[in-house]
Amino acid sequence: MHDQQPKLTDQTALWKGSGGQAWVALQELIDQLFQPIEDLLVDAVSPETTSRVLDVGCGTGSTTVAVARRLGAGARCTGVDISDPMIAAARGRAARAGASAVFIVADAETYPLERASFDAVISRFGVMFFGDPVAAFTNLRGAARAGARLRCVVWRSAAENPFMTTAERAAAPLLPDLPARRPDEPGQFAFADRDRVRRILDESGWSEIDIQPIDVPCAMPENALVRYVTQLGPVGRFLQQADDELRARVVATVRPAFEPYVHGPEVRFTAACWMVGAHAAT
Numbered sequence: 001m002h003d004q005q006p007k008l009t010d011q012t013a014l015w016k017g018s019g020g021q022a023w024v025a026l027q028e029l030i031d032q033l034f035q036p037i038e039d040l041l042v043d044a045v046s047p048e049t050t051s052r053v054l055d056v057g058c059g060t061g062s063t064t065v066a067v068a069r070r071l072g073a074g075a076r077c078t079g080v081d082i083s084d085p086m087i088a089a090a091r092g093r094a095a096r097a098g099a100s101a102v103f104i105v106a107d108a109e110t111y112p113l114e115r116a117s118f119d120a121v122i123s124r125f126g127v128m129f130f131g132d133p134v135a136a137f138t139n140l141r142g143a144a145r146a147g148a149r150l151r152c153v154v155w156r157s158a159a160e161n162p163f164m165t166t167a168e169r170a171a172a173p174l175l176p177d178l179p180a181r182r183p184d185e186p187g188q189f190a191f192a193d194r195d196r197v198r199r200i201l202d203e204s205g206w207s208e209i210d211i212q213p214i215d216v217p218c219a220m221p222e223n224a225l226v227r228y229v230t231q232l233g234p235v236g237r238f239l240q241q242a243d244d245e246l247r248a249r250v251v252a253t254v255r256p257a258f259e260p261y262v263h264g265p266e267v268r269f270t271a272a273c274w275m276v277g278a279h280a281a282t
């Protein structure tokens with residue numbers, strides 16, 4: 001397996017560029033925030049039946065390394081991600097942890113993954129960005145051995161995840177040009193519609209599709225909130241090019257909107273997600 005130079009779409013450019021760099025900069029915070037979701041994915045991988053795992057859109061590799069540690073030295077855990085900076089961080093993480101995980105920079109939609117070579121395909125928030133999701137899940141299905149299990153966590157709708165859009169709603173009067181979120185478009189909420197996800201998996205050749213709502217409590221330190229808001233998401237991306245004066249005004253406007261989520265030293269919210277499960281038919 002070798003790194004690939006994927007076609008430059010908006011999502012590719014975002015993750016290879018500012019979006020990926022922001023995730024690397026906030027890696028520790030994001031690891032902490034989404035640890036409960038990692039646990040849901042990793043604890044479900046059975047060492048009895050699984051030794052080859054593909055982690056799709058693995059980012060900085062937290063879930064890939066966690067699953068490699070769970071399965072032990074004989075396992076082969078592979079993380080695939082389109083973002084060079086995130087894969088560099090993932091390789092560093094695996095080396096520091098002494099984990100036997102390998103990482104590829106590639107577009108999971110098109111990369112020629114070895115056929116029938118994985119016992120399980122997992123993803124935490126890494127499968128909502130494909131231009132052609134059916135092509136992507138068909139590619140992943142081809143890489144899964146007969147009987148392999150698919151298990152991905154994706155976001156439900158923006159309406160069910162108000163924490164995630166608090167910053168852009170509060171900043172809207174100051175930032176009227178922020179791009180609107182469009183349902184079904186590649187992006188954070190692209191898999192919000194359960195019926196659509198079911199159709200995508202069905203058309204991609206996956207069987208026994210089971211999509212269940214999960215509501216996962218997440219927390220971060222209060223003193224990390226401004227860093228989070230000013231670096232991630234549409235507001236964070238906009239602020240990367242803003243001057244100090246506008247940045248200060250946006251922070252002063254946005255921070256009070258998060259008050260309902262602040263509980264003393266912690267910020268808490270519920271991540272409203274789907275646990276998407278399927279099997280590769282035998």
Ligand SMILES: C[S@@+](CC[C@H](N)C(=O)[O-])C[C@H]1O[C@@H](n2cnc3c(N)ncnc32)[C@H](O)[C@@H]1O
Nearest residue numbers: 015057058059081082083107108124125126129
């Ligand atoms: C929201 S981040 C999640 C990262 C990681 N799974 C985590 O939970 O920390 C989404 C990830 O999907 C990756 N990604 C987006 N489109 C991709 C594609 N077509 N192929 C592979 N990875 C992709 C991005 O580079 C990014 O690392």
